[in-house]
Amino acid sequence: AQPHAISHQAAASRAAVLPVSKPAREKPVRETVAPRQKSAEPARREAEAEGRGFTFQGRKVRVDVVKAELPGLGPDNRAPAVLILHGAHGLGDGSLYYPQASALAARGITAFVVHYFDGIPQARKAAPSLHDEREQVILEAVGYVARQSYVDPDRIGVFGLSLGGFHALSLGSRDSRIQAVVDQVGAMPAEVQRRGVTYMPPTLVLHGDKDRTVPVRRARELVSLMEQLGTEHEVKIYAGEGHTFRGAARTDSIARTVDFFSRHLAADRGLLKKDLDIDIALGPALPPTLPDRDYAPPRDTLADEKLLQRPDFRSAAE
Known part of the structure; x- marks a missing residue:
């Protein structure tokens, strides 16, 4: 079929009967402000993090790497490493994590x-019921960090905030690869403690005495x-601070964390636990030579993690 054609004459006659439209008046342009996004990108760019990651059960797990600024602190120019574990709200805008990462990198x-x-x-x-699944991901992350050519696998620490603090303490009590732990507003899982903990690496505890999500009594326990x-161990309880540190307390917590890891991941601390035979009631510590998958954490180790599901926690900024 041929396309329907309109003659110039017909087109002109149609134009003659069509009303002439007046040009639309321009409406004033209103400047709109985009809503603030809860994104980690600004803080990540500030930290100049290098995006990397690994695959866990078919899913890509992102890892932002902020490399040490002072290379050559260990054998073969390898530096100590610290894993940073976020809280139950994820990374949020990143302001509680990437400045910490930058401060660590500045200290090597x-x-x-x-x-x-x-x-x-x-x-x-x-969710509390997913504790074991999260811990398996974190164990894979420890293995990933230890395999990096620029990391000294005998000098690995873990920093955890809130939910991340629960996991950092649980991991430190059973995994011999962890040489130091910093727990900020977290706690030792009650079930882990009930079954018996026989070892912890050097640990720094940071907590606020007004924390209503994870009460300060958990830090004292x-x-x-x-x-x-x-x-x-070392402990600092910040007067007047809640579940999120602000102002001078936040600045001090970063400085204490960096200083603690600098001292306990120094070159002469690397082999401290390597030859120890630690008998842990929850199960044997994971030797550095065993695959990560051989580690089997106990079920329901964060029964008390229900604290993190409270309304005041869900509404709190992490």
Whole structure:
């Protein structure tokens, strides 16, 4: 079929009967302000993080790497490393994590900000019932960090905030690869402590005495446990601070964290635990030579993690 053609004469006659439209009046352009996005990008760019990652059960887990600025601190120019574990709200705008990573890098420690929620397919990624699944992702992350050519695998630490602090303490109590732990507003899982903890690496505890999400008594219980174990530890309770540190307390917490890891991941601390035979009631510590998948954490180790599901926690900024 031929396309329907309109003659110039017909087109002209049509134009003659069509009303002439007046030019539309221009409406004043209103400047709109985009809503603020809860994105980690600004803080990540500030930290100059290098995006990397690994695959866990078919899912890509992102890891932002902020490399040490002072290379050559260890054998073969390898630096110590710290994994940074976020809280139950994820990374948020990144302001609680990437400045920390930059401060560590400035002191010669490579920081790895682990998006461990990437490895969890369920919607409620912070649910207590998913503790073991999250811990398996974090264990894979430790292995990933240890395999990097620029990392000294004998000098690895973990920093955890809130939910990340629960995981950092649980991991430090059973994984011999972890040489130091910093727990900020987290706690030792009650079930882990009930079954028995016989070892903790050097640990720094940071907490606010007005924390309504994870009460400060949990920090004091943790300190009491470490005193019983003879664990080398430090503690700072910030007066007037809640679940999120602000102002001077936040600045001080970063400085204390960096100083703690600098001292406990120094070159002469690397082999401290390598030859120790640690008998842990929850199961054997994972030797550095064993694959990560051989580690089997106990079920329901964060029964008390229900604290993190409270309304005041869900509405709090992490």
